[in-house]
Each structure stands twice: as C-alpha cells, then as structure tokens.
Amino acid sequence: MLTAAPAVILVLLVLGAALIMVGLQSLGLMPVFGEPQLSLNAWADSTSLLESAGVSVYIATLSTVLSAGLGLLIAVYALTAGRGGRLVAAVSAATIPIPHLVASGAIGLLLADAGFLARLFGMPEGFPQLVATQWWTAVILEFAWKESAFVALVILGSISRSAMALSETASTLGASAWQRFCHVILPLARLPLVVSGLVVFVYTLGSYESPWLLGPLAPEPLSVRAVRLFGSTQLSARPEAMATALTSVVIAVLAIAVGLLLVRRSGDRS
C-alpha cells in the first residue's frame, strides 16, 4: 500500500491542481492581470462552445465506430487466416508506435488535393476533397488508421489463446466459419472491444494534432479551440480557453460513465 504513495500523490496533486486551476480560471477567479472577479463571461458564448463540443463528439464517435469495426476485422482475420493472419497481425502491431503527429502528416501526404491517392487514380476531375472538409474525413481516417491497430492489439492480446482453442473445438464439432465467428469469437471479443472503444473515444475527443493538421479552419473541435484561445494575446481569451478545456473533461467523464455501464452489462452477459 505504501509503495503506491508517490504515484498516487503525484497524480492527485497534478490532476487535482490542474482541474481546480482550469475551473477557477474559467470563472475569472485567477486572471492573468487585474483583480479576480467571479464572472460567467467565458461561458457566455455558448453557441460557439456547443458547436465545438458537437464537432468533437462527432469526430470521436465516427472514429470510434470505424476503429472498432476495422480493429475487430483485423483481429478476426489474424485469428482465422493462418500464416496470412499472422502477417496482418504483425504489420498492424508494428504501426502502434507511430505517433499520431506522424500519422497525421502521412495521411496528409496521402489524401491531400494532388496527394498520393489522387495521383494513383490519375487525378480525375471529381476526386473528392478529403483534407480540411466539413465532414472531417481525413481526421477521422487518421484516427481510424491508428486506433484500429490498437483495438486489434487489445482484442488479440486478451482472447487469442481462448479463441483459438474454442474455435478449433467448434470446428471439429462441425461449426462453419460464420458460426465460429458469431458464436465463439464475437462473444469473447465483446468486452475487450467495448473497453478499447471507450479508450479510443476518450483519446480522440482530447486529441489535438490530427484535427489541427487535417481539419478545416472552422468550426473548431474543443482541443483546437482551447489551444488557439490559450495562445491568444487577448485577456478575455484565457478564461474561454479554460471553459473549453473543462467542457472536454466533462464530456470525457460522461463518456467513461456510459462506457463503464456498457462494460458492466457485457460482463454480466458473458
């Protein structure tokens, strides 16, 4: 118990102090200059704040759904396709250490106007714009690319041993590939899928690099809005940056609460 003290104290101190500071500054109680004065000015521009929150939740939701689907596909392929499956699993795992900043740059080189993908197709007239669109296509694809490998790794790490043995048994009992997927692998993968999906949602909600590099200038997700306001020279911007940051924390905590409910339910069922 005692050996945990340094880590616990560090986390409580840094996290607690940071959250208190964010809260106080968003209420004007810790101005950069001048007298502290309680005010809700930072929260007054609620349309812009809500719009940013909406953009963030949109990006995080689509990224999570795509990552979970593709990650499950990679994991199932790795478990069922023999040597080819092992190759896909190894290559997918090798992308895990690639930083999101690098991945964002790479997706930019791939998907930009006149990027590598457009050139591969001979730059046709109607090639869709993917970077800096109102649908955040490139941002979501970057998250899906990086996080599907993460989801696959979590699923494989937690079920590969049991899934292999059980699916072999099912196979000797005459189960088809589809039956093995539906009745053996999917029930086993449900818990790691929900847990990794939750991690992906919270991560993409708070991520800055990808929407900053690959997103349109407006509207901004919470992370980009907060960082821009934080760096602004206007005095009124600092509390607004903190209000934006606090909003992202609230959404993340709500998402985790919902996610844990799902985990508990899927834990009960299996």
Place this chain on the structure above:
Amino acid sequence: MSLSRSEVSRRRRPRWRVRTVLPLLLGLALLIWIMLPLVPVLLWSAAGAWRAPDVLPSSWTADAALSLAEPEVLMAGVRSLGLGLSVAVTATVLGGLAAFGLRGPTPGGSPASTRLIGFVMLTPLAVPPFALVMGSNVLLLGARAPSFLGVLIVLTVTALPYTTYMFVTALASYEDRFEAVARTLGASPAQVVLKVRLGLLMPAIARAGFLAFLVGWSDYITTVLIGGGQFITLPLLLGSAASSTGGEQLTAALSLAMIVPPVVLLILLARRGARGRTSS
C-alpha cells in the same frame, strides 16, 4: 460413380476458388489499409522533384535525409530521446511501485482503499492532455519550474495509468514462491529483489518502459504549451514542417526519424522476449 471426373472438378472448382480467393483478397485489402499511408512518406523522403499528376517522383535526392544531420535537428533528436527516456524511467518506477502497493491483501489496507487507489491511477486517462497542461501551466510557471521538468512531470502523470496497469497484470500471475525458495537457499533480501523479482518482472518492465518512452518521444501538445516553443523536440519540428505548404520532403524525413527508433526498439524487445521464452 455416375459422375465423370470432369463434372466433379467443375462442381468443386467454384467453391474452392471462393474459399481461397476471398480470404486472400481480404488479407490484401487489410495490408493495403495498414501500409498505404506509409508509402507517400517513404517516396517523399527521397523525392527530388515530384510534380502533381506524376505517380512517382521524377528525380531522387538524399537532401531531405541529409537535412536530418543538421545540428538543429540532431539537438531536437537528443532532446526527444532524453524526454522519452526520462518519462520511461519515472513512469516505470512509480507505476511499478504503485502496482506493488495495489497488490492485496496488505496489512492496514482495506479492499475499498485498494480499489480507490486503482481508480485514482486511472483518472489521467479521463482528462484530455491539453486540459491537463493548461491547468498545470499556471502552477508550473508559479513554481518557476524549468520547462523540461514541467513537461516531464505532466507526461509522467499521462503515462502512469499505462505503466501501472502493465505491472498490475504482470503481478496477477506473479509467483511469490520463487522468492521464498531463493530465501531458503540463502539469498539476501537485496539478492531476492535484484535477481529474482526484477528478473521475473523484466518483460513487464520492458513493456511498461516502452509505452512510457513512447509518451515522451511522441508528445506534441504538452511540449508546445509548457515549453512555450523554447524546448524544441522532433515533434515540434515535424509539426511546423507538416503545417507549412511545400514542406513535403522535410515532413517525410522527420516522420521517418520519428518512426524508426521506436520500431527498432519494439523489434529488439520482441526478439529478446522470444529468446527469454525459449531459454526458460
């Protein structure tokens, strides 16, 4: 045996084809999905001129790779390495200690307090990094902490959930009997910790250290906001190259410089892990 041989093969062939071709196509599609984003990075890193409709560069050059040897870039690399290793050491040590503390049953520790500590160690996952940085920035400025120390503290907190739970899962299958056997064979307490405990936990230490290294090595937002642009690491150089127009070559070269070291480290760890399993 009323069917002729050709009829049998005609009946069998379509099924055989679908069964082998479909998984092959799916595997190929997955490999393309995983590898495609890295292709333009590799091409741009060695491209001289590469104008719009061309699928491949029209000339090749080592300029971008050579620009990595400039003192400014090398210093940024050293800082990134230093930051990654520092976060690896602090987060692995603190996370390992925390996991030992979480291991019940302990004298004076109730299950409820153990659960509370486990919860606290996960809370950094719930706070977006930029929010954590903005809040702690005022305090770090107030304490006049050097920017490297400030970045290190915040990134250690970010990395702690990963390292702690890496050790928690490793300790779940840890056998205390090995330590008892070593003691009955006359090992001193220091020998037990160094030779038995650290030896048995080495795979977990390597995994936790690697994850924490990645947190420091690849961080962008914490270094930008706390360092205030004074503490220049590789991600900062990459960020400015990727956000400016016409910086494709430099973006690609810096990307490779950021990918190669951790991937090499991962392969080394995987090979050591494989050797450890076969020798034990």
